[in-house]
Amino acid sequence: MALLQIRRYPDPVLAKSAAPIAEIDDEVRTLVDNMVETMYAAPGVGLAGPQVAVLRRVVVIDCGGEEDPQLIVAINPEILDRDGESYEEEGCLSVPEYYAKVKRSSWVRVRYQNIDGQVIEMETGGLLAVCFQHEIDHLEGKLFVDRLSSLKKGIFRKKYIKILEQQQEQL
Ligand code: NI
Numbered sequence: 001m002a003l004l005q006i007r008r009y010p011d012p013v014l015a016k017s018a019a020p021i022a023e024i025d026d027e028v029r030t031l032v033d034n035m036v037e038t039m040y041a042a043p044g045v046g047l048a049g050p051q052v053a054v055l056r057r058v059v060v061i062d063c064g065g066e067e068d069p070q071l072i073v074a075i076n077p078e079i080l081d082r083d084g085e086s087y088e089e090e091g092c093l094s095v096p097e098y099y100a101k102v103k104r105s106s107w108v109r110v111r112y113q114n115i116d117g118q119v120i121e122m123e124t125g126g127l128l129a130v131c132f133q134h135e136i137d138h139l140e141g142k143l144f145v146d147r148l149s150s151l152k153k154g155i156f157r158k159k160y161i162k163i164l165e166q167q168q169e170q171l
Helices: 026-041 126-139 150-170
Strands: 046-048 058-061 072-083 086-092 095-104 107-113 119-125
Touching: 026 046, 026 058, 026 072, 046 126, 058 126, 072 126, 086 126, 095 126, 095 150, 107 126, 119 126
Parallel strands: none
Antiparallel strands: 046 058, 058 072, 072 107, 086 095, 107 119
């Protein structure tokens, strides 16, 4: 297994949409192993293909926390149905040190293939529902900051430039 480099905004690969995975072969299995390791090492609660510059429809999620890990590997995930409203704070490994509340659905029904190729349908709410929406957005080239109001986007850009500058100074 290997740690992958996590791409950061404004890397253009994060704005591209990812292609479906036709066959879950050794290459996909290795990619998934590396994505899982990279997510836990970061640490983060989710990671999508484009974040490691792989434009394929795969996400890994673990919203369970250290005490109760609940790893989900979702290949070709899609949202079949959604309901309700949620407005929770989000962050992203590709947008370091910036957090903001984002409007989402509070409940989703999702379908995906697991690593064995089995089709899974799941209904979920709470943090996991937010995670699925956030990660599936990545597959469409969309980041959580793209969902902010234009006013908040302006604030984000100013703050984020400073965050990047500070990180440059630390290098
Ligand atoms: Ni993210």
